[in-house]
Amino acid sequence: MALMLLRLRDIHKSFAGAEGPVPVLRGVDLDLAAGESLALTGESGSGKSTLLHLVGGLDRPDRGRIEVAGTEVTALDDSGRAALRRGTVGVVFQQFNLIPSLTVGDNIAFQARIAGRHEPVRATALAERLGLAPHLAKYPEQLSGGQQQRCAIARTLAARPALVLADEPTGNLDEATAEEVLGAMLELVAETGAALLMVTHSQHHAARMGRRLHLHAGRIA
Numbered sequence: 001m002a003l004m005l006l007r008l009r010d011i012h013k014s015f016a017g018a019e020g021p022v023p024v025l026r027g028v029d030l031d032l033a034a035g036e037s038l039a040l041t042g043e044s045g046s047g048k049s050t051l052l053h054l055v056g057g058l059d060r061p062d063r064g065r066i067e068v069a070g071t072e073v074t075a076l077d078d079s080g081r082a083a084l085r086r087g088t089v090g091v092v093f094q095q096f097n098l099i100p101s102l103t104v105g106d107n108i109a110f111q112a113r114i115a116g117r118h119e120p121v122r123a124t125a126l127a128e129r130l131g132l133a134p135h136l137a138k139y140p141e142q143l144s145g146g147q148q149q150r151c152a153i154a155r156t157l158a159a160r161p162a163l164v165l166a167d168e169p170t171g172n173l174d175e176a177t178a179e180e181v182l183g184a185m186l187e188l189v190a191e192t193g194a195a196l197l198m199v200t201h202s203q204h205h206a207a208r209m210g211r212r213l214h215l216h217a218g219r220i221a
């Protein structure tokens with residue numbers, strides 16, 4: 001049986017509103033096995049990014065249990081969750097969070113170095129695959145938004161995380177480039193046997209993923 005990389009049980013999350021807590025997630029269950037790719041869709045404000053933040057250990061649920069690769073994230077302290085993000089979970093968020101003082105090449109290698117998995121040959125191949133080879137010596141501010149987005153994707157994948165979380169990773173790209181980058185992501189994730197959980201607004205992109213779940217009214221519809 002494939003290793004279960006992600007298991008969510010009865011996840012609840014509210015945020016403070018003017019008239020008391022506003023529930024965003026109201027009992028989310030989800031399983032994702034190694035090698036699977038899952039598209040998470042749902043209208044704007046339905047809680048997709050919130051769910052990714054909880055899985056990535058960037059925030060805590062009010063209730064429920066999150067397990068990543070057999071580790072109960074909900075039981076970890078801040079440093080435990082940071083260690084999980086260094087070693088096991090790779091995140092590509094809407095904000096690229098590239099390091100301005102590092103070249104594109106060093107940005108790509110950064111996460112892999114921290115995880116102790118930097119392989120220059122792999123990093124170069126990734127850069128070529130994502131159309132970044134001519135830009136490796138540049139700095140992030142010299143790249144277009146789409147190139148920065150691809151750099152953030154390369155940085156995450158270079159570290160070979162077991163679970164990749166991506167929030168609209170192709171949102172800044174034109175349709176043709178988005179298609180290509182999504183294809184590359186799916187192949188690269190499949191190559192390493194990782195699991196991919198990706199938020200997308202594109203039904204077309206969702207259809208290219210192994211499974212699709214829709215978030216509505218705080219639950220998986």
Ligand SMILES: Nc1ncnc2c1ncn2[C@@H]1O[C@H](COP(=O)(O)OP(=O)(O)OP(=O)(O)O)[C@@H](O)[C@H]1O
Nearest residue numbers: 015016024042043044045046047048049050051199
């Ligand atoms: N830190 C926060 N504090 C207060 N409210 C928040 C916070 N984060 C998210 N919310 C609220 O929770 C709801 C869900 O937000 P979230 O960003 O998860 O939605 P989303 O489905 O990812 O939306 P989009 O598709 O527009 O990115 C929204 O109503 C948002 O205003």
